[in-house]
Amino acid sequence: MLEDLKDKVVLITGSSGGIGEIIAKRFSSLGSKVVITGRNSENVAKVAEECAALSPLKYEPLTVICDLNSERDIERLVHETICHFKRLDVLVNCVAYYEPLSILDDRFLENFDAHMKLNVRAVVQLCRLAIPHLSECKGPIDTPKFETFEDSESLREHYSSKTPVQRMGNRDDIANAVTYLASNASGFITGCLIPIDGGISLLG
Template sequence: MKVIYFVAFIFQCISIVTGDTDDIEITPEEFFAVKNSLNFCGKVVLISGSSSGIGAATARLLSYLGAQVVITGRNETRVKEVADDCWHLSPHQIKPLGIALDLTIPGNVAILINETIKSYDKIDVLVNCAGIGLFANIQDPNFNDVYSQVRAINEEAHVEMTRLAAPYILNANGAIIFIASRLARNPTESTGAYSMAKNSLKAIAKTLAHDLGQNVRVNVISPGMVDGTRVFRLLPPSTRANSISTTIASTTLHRPAIPLDIAKAIVFLASPLSNYVDGKELQLDGGAFIPVF
């Protein structure tokens, strides 16, 4: 099989060099589709953890682009605030569905999916963004509790959400996006529980790319340090300034991300612009980790 691939590659190279290659025509309709690719009118996007941070920025941006969004979070006041913002940002004044609930409570994920279908009758895009940042050393007596809490929302809730939403996304030829973390790839001290939970999202995304086939694209975004998020604020006060400055210095862009930076990448993966991207991890760390190969 490797020999066949190699021979095919050689013939392709020869064809390119000699000019004996097909020039696949791009139709005017395809050009228009690219130009129109950020028009989300008629699309239903369910975003977990969208009452603050990355999720809230994503909800606002997608609303501005015409999507019907579902806002979720545990804080009812923040859910309402984001929902109101989305309503006013919507070009067609589409009022989003806002649901305040804790996704770690059994049955609540099903309630969220059912309410979404009841309101919109479909789901085009699922953004698994809910999460908490809790940290503990493996020798900490509370490590197991921390690990359980982190897994419950950062991993288990996302798996259940995806499982229940998958039939609708399949029907819509849609997209699923998981928000992991650079700590899944580059853990630091006391981040074991968080890093393991986030790393699992990369595994499930790559598996789903196979399981859900050609009609659904599944990808992962792994942000680095993001200002304006809860994890950013949870850095210990005694080391926060040094951690931030060290991280900024390690990036080629010399700044932390902001939620809108990540939201833009989510929109890309949710749009037709990424229709040949599947089972991949997009690392948004500002150039902090640039491998040689």
């Protein structure tokens, strides 16, 4: 089922440790080409070496040392990825700042800004830079029922053009998500909504 991840270029932020490291290793073992990134160069190098060892195709990860609090570093991260691999298929945003503080704490607003900068602004900036390169995604669903509509062709064109990913979905898009959710691969996911709509719901 995950065979199609072979050769995909995957940029995982926070991949030099924690959850991001394991995600990078999983993609590597599935034959993807990964970008390992974080601020600590030793950790980045160590995880990259371990990913290369796991890669069935012996792909060497790209390593980029960067601080996602810096706009310049974010731009460099995407730029180096595209220069090196000539494409980007998947972006996994896996970095977050987390320091719970009482609203009455003297440092509350400073802490609030730190959360917004890394957890929101950096993610939005990364998405803005990555989206032009992320070519393949999901879409509204083309089924045999569509053929029964008088204006099926114009509807198809309408939905394809309105969808951020510029195509309609198909039944396989749904079946892929359903089998994933039914498999052990999604063993820690429950009770959440996964829109399979090519991003059309994001348009409001």
